[in-house]
Amino acid sequence: MSHYKPYNGPAAGWGALVSVTRNWLGSKNAVGNIRAMLKTNQDHGLDCPGCAWGETPEKGMIKFCENGAKAVNWEATSRRVDPAFFSQYSNTELLQQSDHWLESQGRITHPMRYNPATDHYETITWQRAFETIASHLQAMDSPDQAEFYTSGRASNEAAFLYQLFVRALGTNNFPDCSNMCHEASGIGMAEAVGVGKGTVTFEDFEHSDAIFVIGQNPGTNHPRMLEPLREAVKRGAQVVCFNPLKERGLERFQHPQNPLEMLKNDSEPTNTAYFRPALGGDMAAIRGMVKFLWQWEQQALASNGPAVFDREFIAQHTSGIDAYLSIVDNTSWQEIEEQSGLSLAEIEMAANMYRRADRVIMCWAMGVTQHVHSVAIIQEIISLQLLRGNIGKPGAGLSPVRGHSNVQGDRTMGIDEKPPKWLLDALEKRFKFNVPRKHGHTTVQTIAAMEQSQVKVFFALGGNFVQATPDTERTHAAMRNCDLTVQISTKLNRSHLVSGKEALILPCLGRTEIDYQKSGKQGVTVEDTFSMVHISYGQLKPFSPLMKSEAAIIAGVAEATLGKHPVDWQWLIEDYDRIRDLIADVIPGFENFNARIANPGGFYLGNPASDRVWNTETAKARFIANRLPKTLIHTEITRSGQQPDLILQTMRSHDQYNTTVYSLNDRYRGVFGMRDVIFVNEDDMKRLGFEHEQKVDIISLWPDGKERRVNNFTLLRYDIPQGQAAAYYPEANPLVPLESYGDKTFTPTSKFIAIRLEASQQQDVA
Numbered sequence: 076m077s078h079y080k081p082y083n084g085p086a087a088g089w090g091a092l093v094s095v096t097r098n099w100l101g102s103k104n105a106v107g108n109i110r111a112m113l114k115t116n117q118d119h120g121l122d123c124p125g126c127a128w129g130e131t132p133e134k135g136m137i138k139f140c141e142n143g144a145k146a147v148n149w150e151a152t153s154r155r156v157d158p159a160f161f162s163q164y165s166n167t168e169l170l171q172q173s174d175h176w177l178e179s180q181g182r183i184t185h186p187m188r189y190n191p192a193t194d195h196y197e198t199i200t201w202q203r204a205f206e207t208i209a210s211h212l213q214a215m216d217s218p219d220q221a222e223f224y225t226s227g228r229a230s231n232e233a234a235f236l237y238q239l240f241v242r243a244l245g246t247n248n249f250p251d252c253s254n255m256c257h258e259a260s261g262i263g264m265a266e267a268v269g270v271g272k273g274t275v276t277f278e279d280f281e282h283s284d285a286i287f288v289i290g291q292n293p294g295t296n297h298p299r300m301l302e303p304l305r306e307a308v309k310r311g312a313q314v315v316c317f318n319p320l321k322e323r324g325l326e327r328f329q330h331p332q333n334p335l336e337m338l339k340n341d342s343e344p345t346n347t348a349y350f351r352p353a354l355g356g357d358m359a360a361i362r363g364m365v366k367f368l369w370q371w372e373q374q375a376l377a378s379n380g381p382a383v384f385d386r387e388f389i390a391q392h393t394s395g396i397d398a399y400l401s402i403v404d405n406t407s408w409q410e411i412e413e414q415s416g417l418s419l420a421e422i423e424m425a426a427n428m429y430r431r432a433d434r435v436i437m438c439w440a441m442g443v444t445q446h447v448h449s450v451a452i453i454q455e456i457i458s459l460q461l462l463r464g465n466i467g468k469p470g471a472g473l474s475p476v477r478g479h480s481n482v483q484g485d486r487t488m489g490i491d492e493k494p495p496k497w498l499l500d501a502l503e504k505r506f507k508f509n510v511p512r513k514h515g516h517t518t519v520q521t522i523a524a525m526e527q528s529q530v531k532v533f534f535a536l537g538g539n540f541v542q543a544t545p546d547t548e549r550t551h552a553a554m555r556n557c558d559l560t561v562q563i564s565t566k567l568n569r570s571h572l573v574s575g576k577e578a579l580i581l582p583c584l585g586r587t588e589i590d591y592q593k594s595g596k597q598g599v600t601v602e603d604t605f606s607m608v609h610i611s612y613g614q615l616k617p618f619s620p621l622m623k624s625e626a627a628i629i630a631g632v633a634e635a636t637l638g639k640h641p642v643d644w645q646w647l648i649e650d651y652d653r654i655r656d657l658i659a660d661v662i663p664g665f666e667n668f669n670a671r672i673a674n675p676g677g678f679y680l681g682n683p684a685s686d687r688v689w690n691t692e693t694a695k696a697r698f699i700a701n702r703l704p705k706t707l708i709h710t711e712i713t714r715s716g717q718q719p720d721l722i723l724q725t726m727r728s729h730d731q732y733n734t735t736v737y738s739l740n741d742r743y744r745g746v747f748g749m750r751d752v753i754f755v756n757e758d759d760m761k762r763l764g765f766e767h768e769q770k771v772d773i774i775s776l777w778p779d780g781k782e783r784r785v786n787n788f789t790l791l792r793y794d795i796p797q798g799q800a801a802a803y804y805p806e807a808n809p810l811v812p813l814e815s816y817g818d819k820t821f822t823p824t825s826k827f828i829a830i831r832l833e834a835s836q837q838q839d840v841a
């Protein structure tokens with residue numbers, strides 16, 4: 076039975092894992108699997124396929140968290156989606172099932188081809204599958220009529236081969252999950268500090284005086300991050316959270332006493348604090364902190380007091396401070412207060428905490444990156460850090476905490492629709508073919524092209540494109556316009572069912588499974604959020620003899636399409652060392668790749684900004700003077716006279732991994748057995764005339780005349796700031812307009828959707 080019961084326990088607990096694995100993961104040997112892997116982790120173990128948080132550097136100290144265990148067991152299920160399964164259910168029948176049901180059916184065991192005549196998937200041989208793909212790709216008028224999606228679990232080896240194949244085919248159409256995720260971090264940081272990756276490593280967390288956690292829910296999504304945060308507080312460092320929701324894992328960092336006590340000059344300063352900004356209000360909040368620091372710096376200059384800014388760092392390493400401070404001067408306190416959703420007293424307190432620390436790390440995730448002005452938010456965070464020299468010294472820096480376990484490595488390998496020139500030049504030099512120079516499509520641009528019937532072939536290396544993307548109804552219709560869709564997958568999901576006219580499912584090995592090739596067992600490499608590269612060896616017997624590794628599937632498709640051009644694909648697959656030798660030839664930082672991964676714990680790729688080398692336009696770290704957005708809500712919406720009831724963010728529950736729903740519970744938020752829920756403040760509920768647990772329909776506002784709605788969501792009274800609402804991804808994705816994306820990023824604004832609520836017609840059904 077579904078129910079709602081606010082949770083009071085601590086944020087931890089393997090207890091729930093046992094029930095999750097028994098009930099849903101269908102893994103008979105769940106606990107045994109994990110134990111086996113923990114043992115073998117001592118040498119050449121498995122890299123956790125969960126999130127991208129790094130491993131503790133000591134040898135053999137690879138830690139699993141509850142969610143890592145879930146991810147492993149999810150893959151190591153004993154349930155099978157085999158030919159008998161597909162002959163039992165037609166596609167139309169499978170489409171009636173929930174996402175949770177689909178993924179719970181088990182691992183896909185055979186290559187399958189959709190037969191429209193019978194409405195069933197039927198077996199196909201690998202050879203026929205490769206030939207089918209090749210004949211479609213060869214029949215296109217232009218290579219730009221194909222789109223090659225990547226989800227961030229693919230290994231470096233698979234990703235490198237994939238981008239080589241696709242560029243040899245002739246396109247840069249690489250939509251990827253990163254387009255919906257940390258794209259803004261990459262763009263915002265590259266412009267300002269010359270590198271699109273985090274500048275900190277694991278050790279920096281041990282030396283930091285203050286760690287800010289902005290728009291991130293690590294208790295659920297990066298559980299191993301809680302440990303360094305706890306350690307930091309223990310040794311007296313500050314942990315400061317910016318999150319409109321009181322997330323369970325972070326709540327301990329809320330100071331138990333009156334947070335405003337800090338403001339009185341006589342009180343003891345607190346070392347933890349929790350601020351609850353408006354959705355999209357972080358830029359204004361940080362601008363406010365900067366404005367306070369600037370005030371104090373001016374006072375220091377006037378009175379010859381101790382400097383607030385790091386004047387030497389600013390002079391030596393940065394450009395643009397004058398223009399930036401003048402825009403800070405021109406931002407009014409009133410604007411800051413209104414847009415941030417915080418009081419000036421709170422912002423002053425945050426600024427004080429910031430100033431008190433010599434070494435500050437700024438962490439952020441989707442609460443920052445999925446807004447229209449995300450690039451500007453990130454650049455504001457960077458400017459704040461530059462004022463006190465908090466980039467490129469131990470214990471300080473920028474930490475965009477990545478999502479998928481190898482999403483960062485996939486970009487490093489060249490999965491990028493707007494590849495840097497050096498990469499294309501290096502590929503051309505090494506492989507001697509004309510590399511396509513025109514930029515390709517992001518995820519959102521891919522959907523738009525599909526909608527215009529400009530896409531013939533959609534190919535996915537992992538992921539669940541049709542559910543992860545915005546504007547679900549439109550996206551589904553767009554996908555159906557393709558001639559052929561191909562999914563390399565471990566588990567059944569909706570992207571197999573909402574397909575092109577022809578469709579293939581190619582079952583691949585998961586990272587937990589042993590990958591045998593001609594030369595023996597193969598390892599694959601990944602890069603974590605701290606730019607550490609390490610090798611991972613699967614530990615479990617492959618679930619089906621017909622599965623192939625991702626790299627082998629790409630090689631098969633490439634050979635069928637291009638023959639031995641520009642490389643002998645099958646020869647590379649015999650021994651992944653050969654692929655790594657190619658990577659070493661092309662990608663900087665991977666010299667002697669094979670030798671260096673033998674080192675336990677792998678190696679650090681390095682980061683120019685953390686060495687204070689600035690690969691920017693000015694060869695300095697740049698203060699970028701962005702204006703605060705005039706309004707956060709799209710002006711066309713208000714101009715058309717529409718008024719939202721609330722602003723909605725879409726987020727993850729505790730028991731899900733993106734579109735993979737492990738169970739229907741979200742225990743830290745007290746929700747059990749349901750996912751079609753919307754969290755609303757009690758006062759808003761009254762204002763809008765609704766009651767707790769009433770069924771509502773949610774309609775999003777967008778000035779294109781299309782109706783976007785989801786029906787029969789259960790309204791839940793929740794501790795959430797007024798004017799805000801929250802619902803789960805992917806259930807709420809039909810509400811995100813395709814055209815509502817970030818400036819420069821094309822990232823859907825999944826954390827800022829203007830909505831209206833209506834009472835559902837079907838109250839009695841509940």
Ligand SMILES: Nc1nc2c(c(=O)[nH]1)N[C@H]1C(S)=C(S)[C@@H](COP(=O)(O)OP(=O)(O)OC[C@H]3O[C@@H](n4cnc5c(=O)[nH]c(N)nc54)[C@H](O)[C@@H]3O)O[C@H]1N2
Pocket residue numbers: 125126127142256289290291292293295296297317318319320322352353354355356357440441442443477478479724725726727728729731732733734826
């Ligand atoms: N178990 C598990 N682990 C995961 C994933 C998973 O689904 N399950 N997904 C992986 C992936 S791909 C990613 S990208 C990461 C995602 O990790 P998170 O970014 O932590 O994921 P979300 O659930 O989207 O949480 C966003 C958080 O930001 C807050 N927030 C929303 N809007 C705002 C805002 O405007 N300002 C501020 N300050 N806060 C805001 C929300 O309240 C929420 O706490 O996790 C990775 N790890």
Ligand SMILES: Nc1nc2c(c(=O)[nH]1)N[C@H]1C(S)=C(S)[C@@H](COP(=O)(O)OP(=O)(O)OC[C@H]3O[C@@H](n4cnc5c(=O)[nH]c(N)nc54)[C@H](O)[C@@H]3O)O[C@H]1N2
Pocket residue numbers: 178225226227228229252253255256257441478479536537538539540543544563564565566567568583584585586625725726727732733734735804805807808811825
């Ligand atoms: N509304 C809203 N939408 C969002 C977000 C949000 O916060 N709100 N978050 C966005 C973010 S941050 C991201 S990263 C995207 C995620 O988008 P995706 O990466 O496309 O989605 P996932 O749900 O991670 O993909 C799950 C599928 O991957 C396949 N899979 C699992 N392991 C493997 C493997 O080892 N190999 C292969 N080949 N396949 C595998 C399984 O078949 C599984 O069904 O969603 C985005 N969409």
Ligand SMILES: [Mo]
Pocket residue numbers: 252255256257477478479
């Ligand atoms: Mo992500």
